[in-house]
Amino acid sequence: MDLKPQVLDFIVSLMLAQARECLFEKLQLQIESLDLCDSNHLFKDLAGEAAQLNKEYNSMHKNSQKY
Numbered sequence: 001m002d003l004k005p006q007v008l009d010f011i012v013s014l015m016l017a018q019a020r021e022c023l024f025e026k027l028q029l030q031i032e033s034l035d036l037c038d039s040n041h042l043f044k045d046l047a048g049e050a051a052q053l054n055k056e057y058n059s060m061h062k063n064s065q066k067y
Contacts, residue, residue, distance in 0.1 A: 009063075010060065010063065010064060013056070013059075013060050013063075014060060016056070017053065017056040017057055017060065020049065020052060020053055020056065021053055023049055024046070024049040024050060024053055027042055027045055027046045027049060028046065030042055031043065031046065
């Protein structure tokens with residue numbers, strides 16, 4: 001069975017978002033393993049990753065509603 005280009009684009013977007021989610025979870029683990037004073041600089045990175053993940057998943061959701 002051949003997949004339509006829209007389906008393939010969605011799958012690629014999903015895999016890229018999942019890779020970004022792995023980075024998010026890695027940052028969470030790094031923060032948990034450090035002392036609070038040592039991990040303050042990572043909170044900004046974590047917030048940025050969370051915002052980007054939100055943006056990507058929302059975009060995927062909107063695009064999936066088109067089809």
